[in-house]
Amino acid sequence: METIVIEGQSGNSTVIVDERIEEVAKYLPGKPLYIITDKNIERHHSKRFPNAPVYAIHPGEASKQLGYIENIYRWLLENNADRNSFILGIGGGVVCDIAGFVASTYMRGVEFGFVSTSLLSQVDASVGGKNGVDLDGYKNIIGTFNQPRFVLCDTNLLQTLHKEELVNGFAEMVKHALISDIILFEQLENDCSELLHLRQPIVSKHVAESIKVKATIVSADERESGIRKLLNFGHTWGHAVETLTGISHGKAVSIGMEFACRLSMEKGLFSNREYLRVIKLLQSFGLPTCMNIEPSKVFNALVKDKKRNANSIDFVLLKGIGVPKIETMALEELKKFAEKRL
Incomplete structure (x- = not known):
C-alpha cells in the first residue's frame, strides 16, 4: 500500500x-x-x-x-x-x-x-x-x-473491467510519462504486456507512479494557471474528437496525443524516431492513433474548448519524450496544420 x-x-x-x-x-x-x-x-x-x-x-x-x-x-x-x-x-x-x-x-x-x-x-x-x-x-x-x-x-x-475500460487508463498513463519522464516511458514500454494482463505488483507500481506525476503538478498549480496545463497534453484535440464521435475518452486522448506529437514534429521540436516510438507504445496498448474524421469539424468543436483565450489556445507540445512545452498558438495556425494533414 x-x-x-x-x-x-x-x-x-x-x-x-x-x-x-x-x-x-x-x-x-x-x-x-x-x-x-x-x-x-x-x-x-x-x-x-x-x-x-x-x-x-x-x-x-x-x-x-x-x-x-x-x-x-x-x-x-x-x-x-x-x-x-x-x-x-x-x-x-x-x-x-x-x-x-x-x-x-x-x-x-x-x-x-x-x-x-x-x-x-x-x-x-x-x-x-x-x-x-x-x-x-x-x-x-x-x-x-x-x-x-x-x-x-x-x-x-x-x-x-472490460478491455475497453482498461485502455482508457493506459492512455492517461502514457500521457503522464510523455510530459514528465523518459524513464517512466521506458518502463511502460518494458511492462506493457504485464500491464495488459493486470499482473501484480506491476499494475500497482504504475498506478502509483502515474498518480505521483499528477500529484506533483497539481500541488504546484492547483488552479491551472501554469504548469497544470501540461496535463492537457492530448486533450485539446482529443476532447474535440470525443465530442464529435462519442468514442471513449482514452481513445480520443490517444488520437489527440498523436496529433500533438505530429504538430511538435512539424515545428522541429520532436524527431520522427520519437514520434514512431510513441505511436508504437499507444498501439501496443490497443489505442488508436488516427480516425477517419473531417479535421474542420474537429477544429470547430475545439474552438469551444474552455481553455481557449479569444483567438488563441495554450497547446501542449513535446520537445522530446518527457520534455513538454506549453505554447500559445493562434487558432488559425492550428486550423492550417489540421487541414494540412489531409
Whole structure:
C-alpha cells in the first residue's frame, strides 16, 4: 500500500493505492454519509459498501448533464442531507466527476471522498480536484476545483473491467510519462504486456507512479494557471474528437496525443524516431492513433474548448519524450496544420 498526498488550496487530498473498498469506513470522518455510484458498481459491489443511502446513476457520460444532476440534489434534500454531510463517490471517472461536483455545490459545499474503481479514474479522473459536468455535449464545461478528502484506489477491482475500460487508463498513463519522464516511458514500454494482463505488483507500481506525476503538478498549480496545463497534453484535440464521435475518452486522448506529437514534429521540436516510438507504445496498448474524421469539424468543436483565450489556445507540445512545452498558438495556425494533414 502506498500513500500520496496532494497539497491543495482547499486542503490536502490523500490518495491510497491498494487499499481495499471494504476498508473505506476507517477513512470516513464520522458525518452522515451519502453514497453516489453507478448501477453497474452497485450491482457488483453494493454488499461491500458502508451502510448509507445510495444514489445509483446510469453508467456513462450521458449522466454528466445538469438536468440529471438536479435529481441528485433533490435526492439529498429528500434524505435530509445537510452541510455536515459527507458524500462518497464509488465508481469510475463519471461517478467521481459527478460526486465531486455535487459535493462542491450542494449547500455551497460538503466534504467528499472517492473509492476509485476504474484504471482511468485511479490514475486521472479521481485525482487532482477537478469536478465537472457537461453541457450540450461539451465536456466539463461547468465545474469546480475542490479536493476530495481521500481517494482509495483498489487495484483488485480492475480485474472486473472490460478491455475497453482498461485502455482508457493506459492512455492517461502514457500521457503522464510523455510530459514528465523518459524513464517512466521506458518502463511502460518494458511492462506493457504485464500491464495488459493486470499482473501484480506491476499494475500497482504504475498506478502509483502515474498518480505521483499528477500529484506533483497539481500541488504546484492547483488552479491551472501554469504548469497544470501540461496535463492537457492530448486533450485539446482529443476532447474535440470525443465530442464529435462519442468514442471513449482514452481513445480520443490517444488520437489527440498523436496529433500533438505530429504538430511538435512539424515545428522541429520532436524527431520522427520519437514520434514512431510513441505511436508504437499507444498501439501496443490497443489505442488508436488516427480516425477517419473531417479535421474542420474537429477544429470547430475545439474552438469551444474552455481553455481557449479569444483567438488563441495554450497547446501542449513535446520537445522530446518527457520534455513538454506549453505554447500559445493562434487558432488559425492550428486550423492550417489540421487541414494540412489531409
